[in-house]
Amino acid sequence: MKHVIYIEDDLDIGEWTKRELENSHYKVTWFNSGENIYDYLDKADIVILDIMLPGLDGFTLGKRIKMKYPNLPIIILSARSSLDDKIQGLDFSDDYLTKPFHPQELIARLEVLLRRHNNQDKDIEIISHLKVHINEHRIIDMDEKKDIVLSGKQYQLFFYFIRHINEVLTKEQIFESIWRETYIDGDKTLMVHIRHLREKIEKNPSNPLIIKTIHGIGYKLQK
Structure with a gap:
């Protein structure tokens, strides 16, 4: 039975969601805030996290969880539905579902994330000729049997892509997550940094096989 850590301060929503998850054969440990969760995370399979919590907000709490447990999947379940909130949340979480929601959709997303995390090595990703030790960064x-050293922004970009393998990411989403500034159409900053990153990780940077350009949208790290 998979163990869900559920952090939600709304009693009605919390009781209803907990009941639906337990009816689908999940073990659920429900908290009203981020206090006292760390004694339970070692044995958790997945975290469901609200944003608007008493005390420490969900964004800050989620980042702390991900920093300490980088392979523990997190789903944000929040009434905050703006693009800015979703971009900020997806910077550290694995999925973002807005309220109101259907329990079957939540359970389907849980199962997708659990399959994804159970089917891969918890620490290592093999991407083309690269072996990525996630916990060690x-x-x-x-092929060359050597470490690849990235600069600060290249490093942030690469591991942002690692957290979103095989997902199409918009230029706005990437830029605003890494630079923490509003993306301005026509700004070449991201493109230049992607080019420099490709020069370090691609066999042929002019014909990239790892970080693909999705024309008119953004980029995708292809596994």
């Missing part, structure tokens, strides 16, 4: 070129 280390990238190894397996």
Whole structure:
């Protein structure tokens, strides 16, 4: 039975969601805030997290959880539905579902994330000729048998892509998550940094196989 840590301060929503999850054979430990959760996270399979919480807000709490448990999947379940909130949430979480929601959709998303995390090594991703040690934040070129060293923004970009493997990411989403500024159409900053990143990780930067350009939208790290 998979163990869900559920953090939600609304009693009605919390009781209803907990009941629906338990009816679908999940073990649920429900908290009204982020206090006292760390004794339980070691044995958790997934976290469902509200944003508007008493005390520490969900964004801050989620980042702290992800920093300490980088392989523990997090779903944000929030009434906050603006693009800015979603971008901020997806910077650290694995999925974002807005309220009101149908329990079957929540359960379907839980199952997708659990399959994804159970089917991959908890620490290592193999992407083309790269071996990525996620917990160590280390990238190894397996052909050249050497570590790849990235600059600050290249490093942030690469591991942002790692958290969103095979997902199409918009230029706005990437830029605003890494630079924490509003993206202005026509700004070449992201494009330049992607080019420099490709020069370090791609076999042929002019024909990239790892970070793909999705024309008119953004980029995708292809596994």
